Amino acid sequence: MKSWHLIVDVARCHDCNDCFLADKDEFVDNEFPPYSAAQPWHGHRWMNIKRKERGQYPIVQTAYLPMPCMHCDEAPCLTADGAVYKRPDGLVIIDPVKAKGRKEIVASCPYSAIYWNEEKELAQKCTGCAHLLDDGWTETRCSQVCPTEAIKLVLAEEDDVERMVEDEGLERYRDSLGTKPRVYYKNLHRWEKAFVGCSVVYGDTDECAEGAAVTVLRDGSVAGHGTTDIFGEVAVDFLTPGREYVVRIEADGYKPVELTVQVDASLNAGTVVLEKA
């Protein structure tokens, strides 16, 4: 059968928060039995957008990671007594009646997607808009309002989704946790990987070095490469952070330069001046 998946493209998110607000609009002060009690006016982030800056002025990028409930297929929050259960379409639901008083459900989520409602003594989270899907909706509130189409609801057979994962290079966030989320990310490297950037200059002319070859090496093997643009700039991405890399910069007629850099997070290695060979 067709089941629920959310595909989030990190490269298309610019933190407009329409998804965060659409979630509030849907759930604050509104209850949708049997799936959810009303979300409190303040405090919960059923759609939580995490923010990260990459690099340093002036070689900078940003990355945002919209995180709803992951609706994991092996969700640690699931309980034997049905207080937290999985629907046939894959959605994980906290039963607002059976789960009352069960604060431990909040801590069970390794993605911190569950919130405690003090007043109602209830663990609460994104329901995947189960009540709307039951009504025939083909969008969640967050996917419907997303202006960049960064969030897409995919109601599809598992085989088709597996093919999408393969074709589009989709990944699960923190896959090693092993909970099998139903939320997939595209361009997740922007969140998880790092770049090394620099600005390259020809020393003899003081002009931007366009077209210089930049190779990033780790233990002698190539970890990434790029070519400087018209401004002499480059950002070589997809590097695993927390490691030391060697950056080799080469341009015809100039002496190559090698920099050794520790990449704990995306790094602007600054201006590199090439001397005439």
Next chain:
Amino acid sequence: MGEVQRLTNCTTGGPVFVDVQDGRIVRMTPIDLADDDKGDWVIEARGRKFMPPRRTTLSPHAQASRSLVYSPKRILHPMKRVDWDPEGERNPQNRGISGYEEISWDEALDLVTTELIREKRENGPGSILTTCSSHHLWGNLGYRHSAYYRFLNLMGMVHTAHNPDSWEGWHWGAMPMWGNSHRLGIPEQYDLLEDALKHTEMVVFWSADPESTGGGIYSAFESTSRRFWMKELGIKMVFVDPYYNPTAELFSDKWFAPRLGTDVAFGLGIAYTWLVEGTYDKEYVAERTTGFDEWKDYVLGKADDLPKTPEWAESECGIPARQIRALAREWGAKKVMLAAGGLGGWGGACRSATGNEWARTMVALAAMQGYGKPGVNIWGTSQGAPSDCSFVFPGYAEGGMSGDPEKSAAGYRMLYRIFAHSTGLHPTVNAHDSTEGIAIPRLRIPEAMMHEKFEWRGKGFCGPSIQSQMQKYQYPAPGYPFVTMYWRYGGSFFGTMQQTNRYVKAYREGGVRTVVNQSIWMEGEAKFADIILPACTNFERWDMSEFGNCSGYIPDNHNQTNHRVIVFQKKCIEPLGESKSDYDIFAAVAERMGLGDVFTEGGMDELDWCKAYFDATDLPQITTWEQFEKKGYVVVPFPDDYKSTPAMRWFAEGRKRDTPDWGPRPGDTVGMVGLQTPSGKIEFVSKALKNLEMDVIDPERPAMGPQFIASWEGHHTTELYGKYPLQMVSPHPRFSFHTMGDSKGTWLNEIDEHRILHEDGHRYWIMRLNSVDAKARGITEGDLVRAFNDRGAVILSAQLTERVAPGTVHSYESCADYLPQGEPGASTDIAGCVNILTNMRTITPTSHAMSNNSCLIQIEKWEGEAS
């Protein structure tokens, strides 16, 4: 539970379906177009077909609307300040301090009309000042140009003259250079999307952030998908902005952050490169511009021995000379759209001490590359989608029920449609609130309230002609009194104007004996009123409007949206508490003043006005009132025989103008060929500014330009810069729409790029500073900091970021609330009104314009001692 009814409404950030159950709004969503909604267009370019998404988009503040309606800060009853006694002690010194008591509507109306009559009889016309904020809640009949202007005209009040706050440098700088007064100095944008998709190779976004500012304005994220199209076509996008802004986050190939106030130097460095390398359109500047050779000598340094080389530019703006040259060479070799401001025009750089010359720089650079030729234009990427301009549905600026041709664009076409003889309806005018009467500029409200005399030039929005901005005005106008009553309407100026402790003090120390505030929420300036009249939101009254279309000085800006969506704004719920619609408040006051029937045309309610308005537009050509009422919206069909007329192509080709634009007006041209300037060309030496020199010499406003003139508050003002070494940019906020949506307990406050919750339970406004500047001050992420200068102090939550250069700090303007920690107007604010820190000085002595982005401050870690 009753059934859920799906109703419709429209906001300043997009149209919405409103689901209502048992008299309560439960949900608001964008409008997904129905199968029978026509209006799609197709652009074929570079082997692809581009069609718009069949759904409308919403700005964040619009998606948060339900929390605005049900805000805990809603004012539900009329109120009176407890120690304000109009027959005894009025205690103005306690405004902002003393509390309020609920009163009945009868009492409130009695008090208000007694004071109105007192002022009219004792002081006469000019004594009652009124002003609204720039942006009201959406709806052509409920908007300020409509019901409010009708009311104030009939009451004989004087409305403050609003300065062209978003146009500034374009208005006072570019307009004398190229006219476009009908757009306050910014250019037409017709059909530039198609032009760009077909021809453009690079877009330079210069002080433009359409992803944050409702596209251009009011159009949510309608243009976002189009920028993705350009990206897919391989069109490069370069950003020049002190902040790595959200549009850059999505699309930037390169980001330049020149030091604040030095964009002109950056631009001149580019022009210099083109001049010495010969990579500019010599034929174009010879045929379409005047004064170019004189300006060329200035750039090359022949006039002042200072060649404006990229190296010189680097010394001012901090961008490496080699990168300035690289940009100039790429620009000179490619077809480039200059997105100068997100609307095509506008941009924070125009709201600064160097704003006039920056806008002129944008015009100059565009002209040097053949402005108007295929793929080469000034285009903000937000307007210029295909749109049927022949279908008449007006924007709010066309006056609605006021019919006022002086303060609105009613005279263009709507006056004769709504108030045609057959309708029996009557427009309103106000001789005192006119060019021949009195003017009180918004930027000088404090001084007007303090009963100080002053002079200035340019009434406000100076649309009639290039020269109208040069006319002299004085306060009080000859024969008129100082103001003694103030009727305030809408959002707070404490967060939006300049040096705003002045605005606070004027309430407490000035000569205004009665202050009325008509407000939806208890915030900002409402807390300084003597009488508060509770208004309701647009979801609690009848109205109608079009998505993204304000018209007036932005004619045909429905071409921001992907479809022309015209909405019947239904009264979704009853007004909360005892609040009333603005129209009903005005009608009630007019009734007590003996003008009820005149105001309401013998008892018309808002729904009656909607029907009359419907009939005055072209809507009956495509739908019936009954269908419109039932469906709640209509999409204007897109014509099969649509003819694309790219902006300024006519000018580049020396033809008669063929675009649907409202100007230049025939009398300002010779045979409809050419611009509004005397020469009909782009004037590097402005004839109008030359003429002005016969009356006054303004050294900061040279006739020949653009010229680099150092900011009067920047890195060249050595002593001040030594004391306050951080330059603050305060753009329009991203999540709230000016003050709309901020504070008042809405959900926007939980967005961690909007406000940050601290341990004391208060959500602090954010100050963004580079990690280098933070480290030097011992500031870490999330610290509370005190931003200050000689004009005041504000407590903010620090965000460490690489999205500003060291030396630049960023904090959005338009905080809605005001929370002084001691004496109002003389103590530290914790709400986040960073405009307390900005300078009241106008761009130049003769340009009556705000300059918020020229502001030097210091920041220190705050340990909690308010002063």
